[in-house]
Amino acid sequence: MPGLVVFGRRWAIGSDDFVLPGAFELFVRLVWWIGILVLYAVHKGQFNCPGGGLLHSYLLVLILLLASIICALSALVYISMQGTISNPGPRKSLPKVLYTRLLLYLPEFIWAVLGAVWVSDSSVHCEKTVTNAIIWTVIASWVIIIFTIIGVLIVFDPLGGKKTLYLTDGASRNLESSQSGQLLYNVKSSATRVWEKRIRLLCCCIVQDDDHRVAFTSIAELFRSYFSDTDLVPSDIAAGLILLHQEQDKMESCPKEPEEVLCHSPSSLVTDDLDVELENAAHYMLFAAAAYGWPYYVYTNPFTALCKLKGDCCGNRPTDSDITGSDRHNFHFGSILNITGLQYRDFIHISFHNKIYEIPFFVALDHKKEAIVVAVRGTLSFEDILTDLSADCEDLTLEDVLENGFVHKGITQAATYIYRKLINDGILNQAFTIAPEYKLVIVGHSLGGGTASILAIMLRNSFPTLKCYAFSPPGGLLSKSLADYTKHFIVSVIVGKDLVARLSMPNMEDLKRRIVRIVANCNRPKYQILLRGCWYEVFGGDPDDFPTELDGRNQEALSQPLLAEESLMVHRSPSYNALEDEPHQNSPPQYPHLYLPGKIIHIVEESSSRRLCSSDIKYTARWSNETVFSSILISPKMITDHMPDVVLKALNSLSQEHGECLSC
Numbered sequence: 001m002p003g004l005v006v007f008g009r010r011w012a013i014g015s016d017d018f019v020l021p022g023a024f025e026l027f028v029r030l031v032w033w034i035g036i037l038v039l040y041a042v043h044k045g046q047f048n049c050p051g052g053g054l055l056h057s058y059l060l061v062l063i064l065l066l067a068s069i070i071c072a073l074s075a076l077v078y079i080s081m082q083g084t085i086s087n088p089g090p091r092k093s094l095p096k097v098l099y100t101r102l103l104l105y106l107p108e109f110i111w112a113v114l115g116a117v118w119v120s121d122s123s124v125h126c127e128k129t130v131t132n133a134i135i136w137t138v139i140a141s142w143v144i145i146i147f148t149i150i151g152v153l154i155v156f157d158p159l160g161g162k163k164t165l166y167l168t169d170g171a172s173r174n175l176e177s178s179q180s181g182q183l184l185y186n187v188k189s190s191a192t193r194v195w196e197k198r199i200r201l202l203c204c205c206i207v208q209d210d211d212h213r214v215a216f217t218s219i220a221e222l223f224r225s226y227f228s229d230t231d232l233v234p235s236d237i238a239a240g241l242i243l244l245h246q247e248q249d250k251m252e253s254c255p256k257e258p259e260e261v262l263c264h265s266p267s268s269l270v271t272d273d274l275d276v277e278l279e280n281a282a283h284y285m286l287f288a289a290a291a292y293g294w295p296y297y298v299y300t301n302p303f304t305a306l307c308k309l310k311g312d313c314c315g316n317r318p319t320d321s322d323i324t325g326s327d328r329h330n331f332h333f334g335s336i337l338n339i340t341g342l343q344y345r346d347f348i349h350i351s352f353h354n355k356i357y358e359i360p361f362f363v364a365l366d367h368k369k370e371a372i373v374v375a376v377r378g379t380l381s382f383e384d385i386l387t388d389l390s391a392d393c394e395d396l397t398l399e400d401v402l403e404n405g406f407v408h409k410g411i412t413q414a415a416t417y418i419y420r421k422l423i424n425d426g427i428l429n430q431a432f433t434i435a436p437e438y439k440l441v442i443v444g445h446s447l448g449g450g451t452a453s454i455l456a457i458m459l460r461n462s463f464p465t466l467k468c469y470a471f472s473p474p475g476g477l478l479s480k481s482l483a484d485y486t487k488h489f490i491v492s493v494i495v496g497k498d499l500v501a502r503l504s505m506p507n508m509e510d511l512k513r514r515i516v517r518i519v520a521n522c523n524r525p526k527y528q529i530l531l532r533g534c535w536y537e538v539f540g541g542d543p544d545d546f547p548t549e550l551d552g553r554n555q556e557a558l559s560q561p562l563l564a565e566e567s568l569m570v571h572r573s574p575s576y577n578a579l580e581d582e583p584h585q586n587s588p589p590q591y592p593h594l595y596l597p598g599k600i601i602h603i604v605e606e607s608s609s610r611r612l613c614s615s616d617i618k619y620t621a622r623w624s625n626e627t628v629f630s631s632i633l634i635s636p637k638m639i640t641d642h643m644p645d646v647v648l649k650a651l652n653s654l655s656q657e658h659g660e661c662l663s664c
Helices: 019-042 052-080 094-103 105-120 128-155 160-172 178-202 210-227 234-253 258-262 268-290 294-300 305-313 328-340 382-389 409-424 427-434 447-459 480-488 505-520 526-539 563-567 574-584 644-663
Strands: 322-324 347-351 361-366 371-376 393-396 405-408 439-445 467-471 490-495 599-610 615-624
Touching: 019 052, 019 128, 019 526, 052 094, 052 105, 052 128, 094 105, 105 128, 178 210, 210 382, 210 505, 234 505, 234 526, 268 328, 268 361, 268 371, 268 439, 268 467, 268 490, 268 599, 268 615, 268 644, 294 305, 294 328, 294 644, 305 328, 328 347, 347 427, 361 409, 361 427, 371 409, 371 427, 371 447, 382 409, 382 447, 393 409, 405 409, 405 447, 405 480, 409 427, 409 447, 439 447, 447 467, 447 480, 447 490, 480 490, 490 644, 599 644, 615 644
Parallel strands: 322 347, 371 439, 439 467, 467 490, 490 599
Antiparallel strands: 347 361, 361 371, 393 405, 599 615
């Protein structure tokens, strides 16, 4: 629902968000109140000790204060349970109850201070049980007060005052006036500054230069533009994701149409080609995983990795390969050797240098496949995350390439950095001098997969036979023309419901619209959605059939937004739209549709049999197209399906299965 407005500003919490935290506090307060009552009843006549009168008064006032707080909390929880996410009408009296509850913090704070003073007074010599009970009461009061302050800081919206001003007065303003335009411009600028400060705070541990400052501003603008047109609080988004997941599972459980099944029945020639590419992908995924260095090696070998690396670090660093960047104790290089199984002499160049738009990579000789492999590391640092989030589009113009188009700006700059190192520093010339008959293969996972794809486009003219394997690359990478061009030399491998492979600004906008639509039209209270959703995610079962206002509407009506749906969207004035659109009238859109590179192999989990200490998962693979990844799928595996060890496991499983079939 729209954010709660109290004290003249909007907060990042809804009026229906007090059910669960309020019920928990109510339970604590009830237990606390009953305990104090029992204590008072048992020790009623034992307050004749020095200072006992003060403690007697303290307990009486505390009992009354707790009773008042319990009544206020009960009313707060009851009112917060009423209505639905998009129907806050039954909760319109909640701010008054909330003011009452917050007002009770003042006497509670005073009483906690007095209790601490009285208990610490050396002149008080009452029974130890009573004194200990008072001490625990004071501690409990301070804990609740501290957690309340933390909660207020979490739900505080720095833009709450400006948003409230816009939302309440916008209808009565002349939206075409310069005053309205200036107001909205100030709101937009303030929002960008707030996001920029948040990003700077998160990245406070890294050295910041001009590139970082430009990236901070660009990323802040991205977040500002994405979150500026909705009035959802975080719990609304959580409820929307739960509803979408259950709706998605219901659709997947429906039997497929015969035509849909037939379209995925490939010919034997296509199947043979797929098997060859899967075998190659399983081999080269080792190089892409090895580029992560010791964090990946320790993650996949938690019990033996440190012992092996400790032995390797005592060895001499290789002299035949060129190593740049920091690798203390030789852990990164030792991990790469253990994962790939290569020798020292097989490495031409290794770079552990890492900053924004400059990511680690290595060049090695793969004698098994007779290839010179360029492996690019994926996201592993704050600098890499900034590169990922620099999602503006820019033109990629190359000589003799007719299919020029838009590309992801941050990843393109990372690819340009590696391209200059490979060509200007003569790294590839050195490699082909050693092995002139070898082919060039570029691989990478995640950010490394996207960088490898754009790097392959840059090197295509100089090395026409090169091949690129992009494992779980980001979805918003290439424009349609470039994506079609890369089908001749790039193979993308996607596992399951991988979020990153579906991540692009248009897909994120689509997800936002889907969340707003399903949340606005659900006829259940939010706390029921969250509780049922948590149970479903943890214990499984059948998807809940939440009734919605969409039920029974015809297709034509479904294309029109409902009133509840419109209430969750912040309507911009024509002046605001002009501010957004004016700079782009003669330039390409800031976030056009971008797609995955090359031909796409989609690996899905066909069946899973779980045992006591292990799980046996069976995978199936097929050729797919970019339209399959035009929507973000909600699943507990949307993150784990992206992990490099899961991708490698799936490829090894398919490759092993193919080998067993051939032997049979």
